[in-house]
Amino acid sequence: MTHTLRHLALGLIGCLFLPAAALAAPCMVITLTGTQGGPSAFQGLAGSGTLVRYGDEANDCRGVLLQFDAGRGTSMRLSQVGVTPGQLDAVFITHVHSDHVDGLADLLQLRWMQEFKRPRVDVVCAADSPATAGFVMSCAKLVAHTADAYIQSGEIAQRRAEDMARPAGGPADLVNVSTFAAIDEPRLVWSRGDVRVSAVRSAHVAGHASYRVDTPAGSVVIGGDAGNDTPAPPRASSTSAQVETLARGAQVIVHSVIHPVMGPDGGTGFPAPIFHRQSTAGDLGAMAQRSGAQHLMLTHLIPPLGADRQGPYRLPKGPISAADYEAAVRASGFAGGLTVGGDLSSVRLPARK
Numbered sequence: 001m002t003h004t005l006r007h008l009a010l011g012l013i014g015c016l017f018l019p020a021a022a023l024a025a026p027c028m029v030i031t032l033t034g035t036q037g038g039p040s041a042f043q044g045l046a047g048s049g050t051l052v053r054y055g056d057e058a059n060d061c062r063g064v065l066l067q068f069d070a071g072r073g074t075s076m077r078l079s080q081v082g083v084t085p086g087q088l089d090a091v092f093i094t095h096v097h098s099d100h101v102d103g104l105a106d107l108l109q110l111r112w113m114q115e116f117k118r119p120r121v122d123v124v125c126a127a128d129s130p131a132t133a134g135f136v137m138s139c140a141k142l143v144a145h146t147a148d149a150y151i152q153s154g155e156i157a158q159r160r161a162e163d164m165a166r167p168a169g170g171p172a173d174l175v176n177v178s179t180f181a182a183i184d185e186p187r188l189v190w191s192r193g194d195v196r197v198s199a200v201r202s203a204h205v206a207g208h209a210s211y212r213v214d215t216p217a218g219s220v221v222i223g224g225d226a227g228n229d230t231p232a233p234p235r236a237s238s239t240s241a242q243v244e245t246l247a248r249g250a251q252v253i254v255h256s257v258i259h260p261v262m263g264p265d266g267g268t269g270f271p272a273p274i275f276h277r278q279s280t281a282g283d284l285g286a287m288a289q290r291s292g293a294q295h296l297m298l299t300h301l302i303p304p305l306g307a308d309r310q311g312p313y314r315l316p317k318g319p320i321s322a323a324d325y326e327a328a329v330r331a332s333g334f335a336g337g338l339t340v341g342g343d344l345s346s347v348r349l350p351a352r353k
């Protein structure tokens with residue numbers, strides 16, 4: 001019997017002994033699809049992303065599938081948990097930095113090639129956001145042009161010639177772009193059935209947003225790369241006050257993290273403004289404690305576990321371990337569950353007894 005068949009058989013046997021109420025019990029699974037911090041590549045880590053699955057025991061918590069950010073290699077990680085690009089109900093983008101969207105073209109191209117008969121996928125993100133330096137960060141343009149290289153190369157025309165049912169405009173034809181004006185108070189930006197997704201504006205770069213998913217199984221906040229509105233010390237915290245408001249009462253917080261070793265005193269030469277626009281491990285622990293979260297999932301680790309450098313910046317005292325991140329979080333007093341994220345780290349709500 002293949003692994004899949006055995007899994008199916010065990011699942012069916014399990015179902016036979018579960019009462020109907022248990023089968024209908026709502027559940028949510030939060031999976032980190034990529035934990036690389038920033039644009040560098042290190043030991044095969046995928047780029048930033050989080051999959052949120054919601055459903056019930058009968059459908060293995062797979063009634064609604066939401067992807068938050070789609071960094072490099074997202075489709076590969078999704079394949080490891082049995083999710084195809086076409087199965088995603090919506091993709092939410094925190095901001096248009098390449099380390100958060102490198103995998104979007106891949107997801108949409110695969111959908112266009114192989115799953116074009118499915119309904120359009122919603123891509124949800126902040127409306128065009130002007131930066132003070134005079135440029136505009138535009139998620140809508142990113143999506144509209146995401147497969148332009150494949151159009152220009154002739155691939156889209158060539159593959160359409162093989163199957164004219166594929167939409168003529170290429171992958172962007174299969175997307176509903178849904179933009180919202182990101183504001184400081186949480187606002188509903190997407191819903192389906194029991195699932196409601198809210199967003200707030202948060203600081204990092206223009207157009208950065210953080211999200212919260214509310215379901216009958218629980219709530220999770222996806223902070224993205226959020227930092228404090230005050231771009232450098234002195235300030236009370238490196239974390240975002242808006243994200244803290246968003247996280248109040250949520251069970252799980254997923255958040256990008258930077259270790260203090262990358263700070264101006266660490267001797268790495270890492271640019272201070274880039275350090276200060278991320279949230280530190282200790283400040284995230286303190287925020288999780290204040291907001292009452294049961295579990296903090298650290299992702300987008302700067303530096304990655306075991307790396308002796310962050311991109312071009314060498315760590316003079318050597319690599320950072322998971323224990324180092326944990327020590328920094330625990331020093332804040334946060335006593336809840338903690339995941340120092342690796343690719344495919346998962347948390348389930350409610351937790352299995």
Ligand SMILES: [Zn+2]
Nearest residue numbers: 038097099225
């Ligand atoms: Zn990032």
